[in-house]
Amino acid sequence: MTIIQAQNLDLTFQTNDGPIHALKDVSLDIEKGDFISFIGPSGCGKTTFLRVMADLEQPTGGSVTVNGVAPEDARKARAYGYVFQAAGLYPWRTIGGNIRLPLEIMGISKAEQTERVARVLELVELAGFEKKFPWQLSGGMQQRASIARALSFDADILLMDEPFGALDEIVRDHLNEQLLKLWDQTGKTIAFVTHSIPEAVYLSTKIVVMSPRPGRITDVIDSPLPKDRPLDIRDTPEFLEVAHRVRDGLRAGHLDE
């Protein structure tokens, strides 16, 4: 079942230095249960594409549907959770309070809020931290709390914009592992923006390679890796082969210029 469908998507920003083609002729189908990574150098439009799906940017051409409807309707139906590059937790709310925030906005009952907060904290392995304030947590834990917040209202789609970009390698590995487990447990459809090749290959069922000026898709790679992925899968020939193809795709995008 196709969850997100983009056809001939164009997006041009008008700036003082002239128009910028953030997206040009982008077409892509995302199937239910996919873990899709978008990879490419900065300016390739990967974040813009994600923001279009989330109705945070308006395309200037082409069409996109999320759950079969326009992104605006999908957003209003709370069809997706969005995880930003920074955790963006409110310093004046506890971890529990931060996760409760979207639930309050959506008018979910107090009892159910409590129940959901406990459940998603369990899911990101932060049980027991509900009463802590964000500054009492490490960067990695804060980002996990922000993922819990995006999961709390149980949307089927998770859009993640370089959520681990600001974290160090070791924390990142750990969170990648956790994210895969979480994806497996919840069966969500995840669109994930990154500029790390190992991260993209390790996480995804499908890797979308993009290149800049104008932002476009240069390659879509279906991962042959099994669903069960221990961290040391990254040393197998299959993994390296996929990584190699991604790297080639990125290089080809650069040579075009």
Added chain:
Amino acid sequence: MRAAVLPILTVVGIIFVLWYAAAVWLNAPWAYDKATRSGADMHFTALVEDTWSQEKPKLPAPHQVGAELWKTTVEKKITSKRSLIYHSWITLSATLLGFLLGTGLGVLLAIGIVFNRTMDMSVMPWVIASQTIPILAIAPMIIVVLNAVGISGLLPKAMISMYLSFFPVVVGMVKGLRSPDQMQLDQMRTWHASASQTFWKLRLPASMPYFFTSLKIGMAASLVGAIVGELPTGAVAGLGARLLAGSYYGQTIQIWSALIMAAALAAAMVGLIGAVQRVTLKRMGMA
């Protein structure tokens, strides 16, 4: 805490030394004048003694002001017209009422400016222009006009306080309500939050540090407004009245003690806001 005491005491000490020295310098002509007329010889010790104890000095010495403060606060009954506490309360009540009105007006204007583009374009220039009008010029008119429509006493003075104190609140709150970054606003959008939810759950809490800073400035401005508001009423009561009466009769000691009282009042009020700020922001996890 102890580390903070020494620098403060040092500055206080320097101020006292300069003050005493300036008292000698400014009051010396009058001391010499008296000496010449009585034909007495003026040596240094006598000069210092005289300049620090004149009845109507150009600049009273700190201990003279201190004695006057003691006399008019501790030794007078609060109900007495000569009690500085009585006058302080008159001024303080107008200050507080004006401060509350000004804060309310300031917050409302800031909300309007942040949420309404038309208000953003039209109100802000007027808010700034309002502060370029000398308060001394407009204060008597406010008093006279309000008196003409039968409003007198506390309210006209409070209006002047309000006029001065709403400005820092508007400026601070506009900045505070706009302090959430684009990512936080996008986040609200992904949850399909309404404008009022964004206000109550994000913009308002985020503006709190700015709010308290504005309140401190607003409080000081409000006190100035109340004192200025007391000048044109013919100096009946209040610290402004004490200042005016003092200047009519050359009672410099009275002027200075009223000034010190006003400064102490402002310091106490701003300190109080600071304490509330510390407790609130700490509980909000923002300090």
